[in-house]
Amino acid sequence: MGADTKSDAALFDCRDAYVRTVEELAVTDDRIVAVVNDSVGSSKLGKFRERFPNRLINVGIAEQNMVGVGAGLANGGKIPFVSGASCFLTARAMEQIKADCAYSHANVKLCGISSGVAYGELGATHHSIEDIAWLRAIDGMTVLVPSDPWETEQAIRAAASHDGPVYIRLSRMPVPALERTSTRFEIGKGEVLHEGADVAIIANGTMVHRALKAAAALKDEGVGARVINMATVSPIDKDLLADAAATGAIVTVEEGLKQGGLGGAVAEFCAESAPVPMRILGFPGFLPTGSASWLLDEFGLNAAGIASAAREVLDKRA
Template identity: 45%
Template sequence: MQKIATREAYGRALVQLGHQDPRVVVLDADLSRSTMTVYFAREFPHRFFNMGVAEQSLMGTAAGLALCGKIPFASTFAVFASGRAYDQIRNGIAYPALNVKIAATHGGLSVGEDGASHQALEDITLMRVIPNMTVIVPADAEETRQAVFAAARHEGPVYLRLGRLPVPVIYEEEYVFQIGRAHILREGEDAAIIACGLMVHEALRAAEELDSLGFKVLVVNMSTIKPLDREAVLRAARTGAVVTAEEHSVIGGLGSAVAEVLAQELPTPMAMVGVKDTFGESGKPQELLEKYGLTHRHILQAVLTLKRAPLGR
């Protein structure tokens, strides 16, 4: 199975985009070889700005470039983008709805050995609550590539959450990503799994195994967390059981976004697979995903539990 990290796909896509659109500029905060903006920096040295270890300056400078008609992609690790520069994003970028694309890599536990200080588990929450912000969590390399182009076409701020770990390729070039449009990867009527990021592949594996147990499970790739594809959520809910899966805290992320829709429009038994209000730790990515309950087996178990005892568990 071919695996490519979404940060790698991002770096490659930026170069393509840079050739197409001279307005595109890229900023980084001393992590260009990790966020992979280094490819753009090599190709377009005059359109790349390393701001040093200074995330507030990174976001502020991106805002200024956007105000003069550029399309800045500002990159650093998700934990620093969403945490260290929150006020700069909220007040400086989102409030005036500036055309800044925040491409944050190293989202989630799969950062691995660097440990909790570097594992963003709340960035989706933090970005999702800001008005005017679009939040995208691509599932694989091709979706990332298209999301980069879609973000550039979109007028307004975008938070693109990317990962460090190479993840399985799900999509071919024929796939069409659209901001705000979920993608149904697998049909089913017994239950639904709504996932994002590297959990999409885990969801597909869980669905396959559930199939062998006699459950037909709908799998939705909810790559845009905001604006959420409400129709897709309702369609998933019509199966009668919804499991969400994200490499993120269960507080405020994809699961919460889905629950907000269902609680108001179509109350449905739900389970949330994600990190349970705790920090991560050092370890190999696979070990961490296992320990914190983020594998296909955990999704499978959540579906089975919902199906066997949908209420009053």
């Protein structure tokens, strides 16, 4: 079990799986359209534009209008995939996401590209670490954070089939393809990728393969760490959380703000239904200058940091 964590493991940019899947869907479903904010290149939608020139709508650098236009396209019967750098898509267009998409129950698929700290050195204006906390606070908004190319494809297909607004958080940071026994993806369901009964590590997105690496290290120490890939942050899989809490200790890890994101969602559940010692791994706030990989290491979002947090929380276990 577990991810291929060898240093020579093939790595994938999940944007490729995203655009390939949207193109495949567009072939058989003419309701599929793409809406971008001058982000054809960064969203890798150049080929989509060549194949479906009439169905690529580029509003220019205007995120509020982009999301409003997406809601209008949904009103006209389209299934719009609205794509842009997640920092701008979510923050600039937040009221459009709330009112035009979620409150109006518009069938809009929001794709946040280059999320987290993918734009490392560009600084906090270009980091998107608040997005999960913001989006999951909005009623009716489904929030998906896929971890690898396969799951990205599944998330896009599930979003297209889902009636209602969905936020799909995509990264440009290369990740390995995870080994998994299940071939089923379902919105609202997490998956166990590594068995263990001593502590549960709950991760999503780019952090999952790191969590698996931590679990392998903990196993060598005789600690059984269960790794849960929680690709849907909202609605969260409460059954799987109850099982996780039964281990007696939980660590959450996300490429995002420590407050209000995946860790916050897990903590809300545990506080009310299954209190257990927890550690929440994430970023504390606006971050110093540095590359994405440096930032992840600096703030303990790597296998060593995750394993260390697991040991700490195990010490507090009842």
